[in-house]
Amino acid sequence: MITLQFLLTAFVVVIAPGTGVIYTLALGLGQGRRAAIWAALGCTFGIVPHLAAATLGLAAILHTSALLFNVVKFAGVAYLLYLAWQALKSGGALAVSETKTTESGWHIARRGALINILNPKLSIFFLALLPPFLSGTASSATLEMSVMGLVFMAMTFAVFVLYGSFAAAARRWILGSERAMAWLNRSFAVIFTALAGRLALERA
Incomplete structure (x- = not known):
């Protein structure tokens, strides 16, 4: 397993x-x-519905229902475009600036969770990723997929915290350059817009 x-x-x-x-x-x-860290936590817990769907077989229903798939997909597209705007907007939640924005951990985690929850491809991804590693015993398949899912979530949180900590350490090096901050904000906006475009082209 x-x-x-x-x-x-x-x-x-x-x-x-x-x-x-x-x-x-x-x-x-x-x-x-x-x-x-709050962002990493939110993104990690945003995986839970998709792991549950894969474990219970609901991902197959999502895969075969074009209407349901598209509803979730385009909600995700709209949300990614909203995040792109937040990166460009002065004082936006994702904008890099000298003034350090203070948000509650709950708001940060909620946005991170929604990013993953509104991506229907994740359920189908886990449905493809986990079964090949099952032992083949039908009676323990649900337990095995749950354990593998928890391991995957723990790994996700740890790696994301490392990414975030690196970014936080780099923060003090870019604060002195308005040009660098503007470049980063535009880059984040472009990336989120590109991710929205890629999601919009996905098919069930």
Whole structure:
């Protein structure tokens, strides 16, 4: 069940830069290490519904229902475009500036969770990722997938915290340059817009 092959596969998936990583980096640069940890926590818990769907077989229903898939997908697209605006907007939640924005951890985590919850491809992804590592015993399949899911979540949180901590450490090096801050904000906006575009083109 928890084999070296599974751990290596999960690690490669987790370290690959995606929406959650970009969000955590933006919070680390914009608000510091505390905010990055909350962002990592939110992104991690945003995985729970998709793991549950994969474990219970609901991901197959999402995959076959074009209407349901598109409803979740376009809600995710709209949310990513909103995050792009927050990166560009002066004083926005994702904007990097000399004035350190102070947000409650709950708000930061909630945004991170929504990023993953509103990505329907995650359920289908876990439905494809976990079964190959099952032992083949039908009676323990649900338990095995749950354990692998928890390991994947723990790995996600740890890696995201490292990403966020690195960004928070780099924050003090960019605060003295308005040009660098403007470049970062535009870059985050472009990345979130590109991610929204990619999600919009996804098919069930």
